[in-house]
Amino acid sequence: MAPHDDEILGKAYDSRLMRRLIGYLRPYWARALVALAAIVIGVGFQLAQPVLVKRAIDQHIATGDLRGVGVVALLYLGTLLGAFVAEFVQTTTLQMLGQRIMYDLRRQVFDHLQRLDLAYYDRNPVGRLMTRVTSDVDAINDLFTSGVVSVFGDVLSLCGIIAVLVSLDWRLALLTFCVMPLILFVTQWFRRNVRESYREVRTWVSRLNAFLQENLTGMSTVQLFRREGRALDEFQRVNGEHRDANLRSIYYYAVFYPAIELIGALSTALILWFGGGWVLAGTLTIGTLVAFIQYAQRFFRPISDMSEKFNLLQAAMASSERLFGLLDTPVSVMDPGTGYGVPGTATATAGDSPTPHSLGVSPPKPKAKAGRIVVDDVSFAYTPGVDVLKHVSFTVEPGQRIGIVGATGSGKSTLINLLLRFYDVTSGRITLDGTDLRDLPLAALRSHFALVLQDVYLFSGTIAGNIRLGRDDISDARVREAAQAVHADAFIRDLPQAYDTPVAERGATLSVGQKQLLSFARALAFDPQILVLDEATSSVDTETEILIRDALHVLMEGRTTIAIAHRLSTIQDMDRILVLHRGELREAGTHQELLALRGIYHRLYELQYQSHAPATAVATGDRG
Structure with missing residues (x-):
């Protein structure tokens, strides 16, 4: 070794x-x-x-x-x-x-460790x-x-x-x-x-x-x-x-x-x-x-x-x-002017950096947001010199539903990571209602979002605890309402202790569909302004997929939505679809407009819907 x-x-x-x-x-x-x-x-x-x-x-x-x-x-x-x-x-x-x-x-x-950026864990x-x-x-x-x-x-x-x-x-x-x-x-x-x-x-x-x-x-x-x-x-x-x-x-x-x-x-x-x-x-x-x-x-x-x-x-x-x-490893994704990844969590101990108050700097207070996102000439590389995204630009208007498609390694998940500031852009900028994401406190920025991943992560605890995730202001009634709205309440009530049922590590005792529905209930309970979906209907049976799609309509109502999709059927009714290819934004438009172009999107569509096409033609779960 x-x-x-x-x-x-x-x-x-x-x-x-x-x-x-x-x-x-x-x-x-x-x-x-x-x-x-x-x-x-x-x-x-x-x-x-x-x-x-x-x-x-x-x-x-x-x-x-x-x-x-x-x-x-x-x-x-x-x-x-x-x-x-x-x-x-x-x-x-x-x-x-x-x-x-x-x-x-x-x-x-x-x-x-909680404040270090995800690149450190890579x-x-x-x-x-x-x-x-x-x-x-x-x-x-x-x-x-x-x-x-x-x-x-x-x-x-x-x-x-x-x-x-x-x-x-x-x-x-x-x-x-x-x-x-x-x-x-x-x-x-x-x-x-x-x-x-x-x-x-x-x-x-x-x-x-x-x-x-x-x-x-x-x-x-x-x-x-x-x-x-x-x-x-x-x-x-x-x-x-x-x-x-x-x-x-x-x-x-x-x-x-x-x-x-x-x-x-x-x-x-x-x-x-x-x-x-x-x-x-x-x-x-x-x-x-x-x-x-x-x-x-x-x-x-x-x-x-x-x-x-x-x-x-x-x-x-x-x-x-x-x-x-480890403690001296710099936090590259920081709150503006503070040097901290998550404000208010640092402890004044030997060797610590000064606190925001000791610097005389107060983090900017976030204004009420409408949810307009502008990705302006963004490039990003995990490894210096090897760009995963190359000069990507687009705008998401408040309440708009955007789908993102592309082959493995095209940069879809990377774009989401940059939007949530898990990483910072290499060049260009991303703004939320005109403010650069790097000028917003991390806690305030991420409070606008709910992220529903393909691989749902559940913590040990209870069903209710995994929906509210420690938020004391989310009441039991709100937890139940969120679960009912996304059709999770039915299977939860069938569990031995309902909402108080213990959850095994990573939710091992729950099915993929059940975990997905719980993640929707979690997102709805947090009432985000912007919803981010990463292939949220994958790996489930048809009946559960119908429930999940109905839950998605409830989740997306009145919210800006950005959805990564590998199954094109899940994003056909989106207001706009972005097609990424090798880190570049190559096509954009509605489902019908993109089919009419007969370009990359059309090829992806044909690969998925031709009866003799291999089921694995479009790969899933990419880092890009």
Whole structure:
């Protein structure tokens, strides 16, 4: 597979990225301070424990004066309880902090994803974007819960232990520190290999997500063409690579931690060997020796912890680089003067662009629209230099019904995408009642339209919820009236819970015709000024097509209508028909006028209505 951005690792520490990450911590600085205080207090209690052991041995046990042992034991118990409380406060505070930061970050990422233009989704697989919102945000959560604050505790603990060791006995301190070259060697080996292993794991996680998303979405095609075996083989390959990458990571951890323990045991052996001799020689107390062994064991724990946190830091840097790369992706289809794709949805968080108010710019208020559309010398290319539309011009008067026909790739659906500003024109302009679409707020522009697609998209929820799509101002009565008007009410009432019937993902439990009728009810409930249809009567039986055509008449009444058609019978009674061919507007007129021209439209008509013509002569479902 070709490399992609999931293989980005970047630096182990990037100050620019870290400053931006710390920005998400600022709203919760009080919680961070509480966690920091708990860490400091917990380190203090842990450092006090070996000192109390030394005191009990040297001042009481070694001298035979056991009267103070009970007091020391109580103090020791107090440090254990204090360390427990500090650890509890630290853990709960940091976990809650991480969850809040994850919430903020995911919200910001999803908000930005909603504002990105459709061209971005043409370039980026959905599986990869899912990895951004899930796994990458999880990696940053680990940084906040186990890294950026708690690493301070490791550093403080390490510095405190070094200071106490030197103050107790500099000779034993040197013995403890003499194994540091081994520690550094093992740690460097671990970091280098785990870094590469982590890169592999992240890469295969993203590829696994992308593969699953693609194949589960296209399961009907997989089963129809009997590709289950090949799909399973490919999944096993990707899944196996992911497993192997994790196993390699486990190997490095399995070597590192026992190696640290072994080096720690070697240090303890040196302390016992030399310290025992010094105790016998009378130059060292046995309490100091015992305390030293306890401190030595504690000395290696923060070192191994910081090595682990290095990997968390590495993971967070890689994930933040990818996330901020996504967040910094410019929104090419924006509201005028705001820099936002959908006004009012942005959240002021670290790294965001300024809000419209902070710029001192107010989006223009849309006037009452009549619905006159002018396409003025419009050209458009998905790929620079390869025009899909070429100098197209036409006018749609208010209340006029326009049909658009043409072969696959002629630019029909592209024209609709430009009209709704899913993309912006490469050259020329499109106006709505004299105002360039690029000068209208997106929400206001799209509120004038209802789009009924050939492939109806339904969301999980209920039937009524899919008609109103979250609009609180659309009442239940209005939902029912819209459904009755387009003949959807009859099948809805036959469902187990009528309008409250749950809808499966993408409406899997409904027929194509039922979903089409629901999309008409949705459009009518929103009461659009301009209706856009993309082959709305395709792939249904004759009886349902009659219902749909009747529903279309209800929908089109009093509305400007633009209809893409592959079946010419659906647009014969339109006021005007536009014929696109290879991105150019080649013919325009009524059905009879176009037949009289005996041009492209006439050929399309003959292909569809000649009894021996192949049924697939005119292709459907084009991107153009």
